[in-house]
Amino acid sequence: MSSIKTTLTGYVGYRGREGHWAFLLHRITGLGVVLFLAIHIVDTSFVYFAPHLYEEILNVYRSTLFGLGEIALVFCLFFHGVNGLRIAYLDMFAPKDWTIDKTRRSAMIALIVALVMWIPSAGYMAYNILYHNFGLFGG
Amino acid sequence: MANVHEFDVVVVGGGGAGLMAAMNASKTARTAVISKLYPVRSHTGAAQGGIGAALGNIEEDNPDWHTFDTVKGSDYLGDQDAIEFMCREAVDAVYDLEHMGLPFTRNPDGRIAQRPFGGHTNNVTGKPVRRSCYAADRTGHMILQTLYQQCIKNNILFYDEFQVMDVLIVDGKAAGVVAVELATGELHVFHSKAVIIATGGHGRIWEITSNAYAYTGDGCAVVARRGIPLEDMEFFQFHPTGIFKLGILITEAVRGEGGILFNAKGERFMEKYAPRIKDLASRDVISRSMYLETRAGNDVNKQRFFYLDVTPEIVNKYAEIDGRTRPDGTPYRVTAEEIMSKIPDIADFCLTYLGVDPTRQPIPVQPTAHYAMGGIPTNKFGQVVIDEQNTVLPGLYAAGEVACVSVHGANRLGTNSLVDLVVFGKHSGLHAAEYALGADMPSLPDDPTGFMREQIDRLRAASGSENVATLARELKVEMFDNVGVFRTQAGLEQAVVKVQELRERFKQVKVTDTGKVFNMEMMQAWELGNMLDLALITAQSALARTESRGAHARDDYPARDDANWLKHTLAWMNGDEISLGYKPVVITQYAPKERTY
């Protein structure tokens, strides 16, 4: 009975708690990071294979759209890291702490830590975009 | 044409007795289990407190004391040869369960833990004895799971969600059963040499009940329609501590652990009715005491309920007053944590359904319909016996709550239901297999599904005006009010009339679902028919018995009458008529005497 429909119904429709959302977010952020990573490795290697093209790539990177993507990427990486650390720690060192209270709390903490790391970074990156691309703040 | 399957032994019912029978039968015979529920859904799983066996793991005990307590608990109506057999076998039965993997709670020395239970005493001192072997407060759950696990291990064949609607009897011998597969609506004939009925009780005919929805007395009703009598149907146990209104059981173990019953005045009323063992008196005695308290106006809020208090302060206070000690001689004192660890599921029920934390607040309780002492008459091998002379019907067996061996007589002791189903489940399985190996396959009747099709067709065509749920509701209220804890001539007569009226109206019942796949509406209508039959037999049997004995308490005949009524009732159903007969009680070593606690 497993099908894409069942899966999506469950992912979106099931009223899971913190663990459910952490799972979904972990998966989405992970896929986001790996997609970017694949592109990033290839484009960075242009530095060696075709340095003149690399300048073009940098220009793409500097675009507003890409900049916003990058802000999202930073969130993905932070959340995926914090939440992954949480899961790895519980699985490997503290299976006894897979209790309802602790799991709900740890998932929330993971999200908050990720946000705390991300918001100042995002602010600074946004500032850079506004400064360089829109000439604000004297740029 | 229906699907036909052939086996040596078919077991109807997948609860404790059925699985035990199947496991033992399957050692030598081709066996199948047919059950209307997935076996793990069976009501054995709801049993809480424990299984009684004189292991003597904590203090001195022996099976003879267990035998006497059971005889006394039965108000001398139990057959003493069968009780002796059961109480001896109980010890090995518990060890068997342990060997199968049952996760009993343990003593510090690694042996199975035991605790006191209502009516179980040291016969020398008269004080409660620790005889109930338990796994927290989910002993029945563990038994059911363990037996199901072992059945899987032994590759037993299951027909899950098949409703058996008829038993085939050819030339005076069992020849199999006929069932409908709920998922498809198809009919199946299970042609076999032996049939073991283990379908459980019929507590759903009462309004307040601890019993599952499935407990509609199917096994009894099916055999009764085939001319087999039902024994001692007037004896139905009302457990004194059901959760107020819901009827969900609060195990006797709560009192075993020191819980005390109080009335509206805050009196420990059991002191009056059972001065020696008080709150651990047997169930009929306490239920009746509650009724008397209600009549005296001592029920809480005039709502017919009482308080069961298991908070540490109360437990410790009364343990001190009673001089209760631990096995090592130190005074019995408990903490909230200890209580929680002994009755975790009860605490969960109280919190979920009442919002009450039993370690802080008292639990509102009232008597709840709980267990059928009566049922299909059998001997101690589980063979069904069909008359006053105990003539055996070859190939037909019954075990568990559906059967009446009779080991519980007029009142069952707590923990003995699990003993009953394990011991007699096992022996009926063994005996049926042995019988099947020596017997030829009986021939099938010409039209094996005829009677069943007739029943189904009638329901499928039922387009009358009567609602199944309405009829059921009226039946339950009538039975609870007039065929309940206390009974009177007038009330019973009224109940008989009412049930007959309901049976008439049932002929005009309406079934709107005409489909085949999981037609639960039709099945429930059929179950209501069973309940109506059993209610009529119960009320008629109770009306005839003009005495009070065990769970059968008559306001107008308050005393036990051994001169006239030390005998088992047999009730035959002929269409709408019930005819009654009687057979003697087997008495070996314990002559009836007055029963006090």
Add this chain to the structure above:
Amino acid sequence: MTTTTQPEKVVVKKNFDQVAWTWMRYSAFLLIPLAWGHIILQDVVVGVHNITTDYAINRMANMGWKIYDIALLGFAFAHGMNGVRQVFRDYIHKPETFRLVSIILLVVWFLITLVGAIALLAIQPVVS
């Protein structure tokens, strides 16, 4: 009863999913400082607007950064591609299809890692 509860020893045959599971966790512990350090430095502190080709070349040619980047490349991309494999594992039920997808992922992983590794190893600093 005194029980000295000795852990029971059993033999469990290794399984690829098991190794992958363990890999995901151990690599994660390493990746967090590596990846976070990388992204905080490049995307936040320096920022793409200040990155030039020369900057990139010089950084990649620096021995310390080279080791850092090789570690990052090795762990991050393998971690990521195994993550993708696990995600596909959930949604692809036909063993043949899954095998094919796994092979494709392996090839993609190998090629991209190779490209990255060559670039990292072969690059020389520009003298300015």
Add this chain to the structure above:
Amino acid sequence: MQIKLRVFRFDPERDQKPRFDTFMMDVDPNDRVLDLLEYVKADFDSTLALRRSCAHGVCGSDAMRVNGRNYLACKVLVKNLGTDQITVEPILGLKVIKDLIVDMKPFFDHYRSVLPYLINDDPLPADGKERLQSPEQQLRFEDTTKCILCAACTTSCPSFWSDANYVGPAAIVNAHRFIFDSRDKAGGKRLNILNEQFGVWRCRTAFNCTEACPRDIHITQAIAEVKRAVNTGRIE
């Protein structure tokens, strides 16, 4: 209180696809959701099909989705839901046969696949009595003995939704119950089964199982303990 109850309906003999029926009813806040479904059967539409038996959370018949989350219908009270809009659907990931009834066979097949029974061929104690087990040894696996096989956990698991070949949390819980039983001798066998393709490694610790368990079993914890035993080869 007045509530609006929406119930998932599907009759394979008549309907092409499922629908929702809506019932307005006056109920007690202490009513169980199971009671509401019984009211529907009694007073509105007697054709509603569902499984139920004990009605107090020990038989495991009536696991279903209530307002999008798995519960036993008999263990969730109207007041616990905190709303007067109640939607009842069958559990997810098993084929719907009729209304709220799903095909449980795949679930029980997974259960059977982990050898859910005590295996110990050593001779029984010579005195015929019990095998000894200390209270600590018994407590080691007591939590997972509580399972009633209701399937609330397995059908709340994202891994099971996406691949029904995954054995699922319930089967792992029942394997755990025997792996950590000091009397059992086949822990290694079960660990090898659970180390395979459809075993414990499919668990992504989404934790829905533990949240859904009506018996409060620490399911994710049990799975983590099994994973650890697979990795270390030590049952402790």
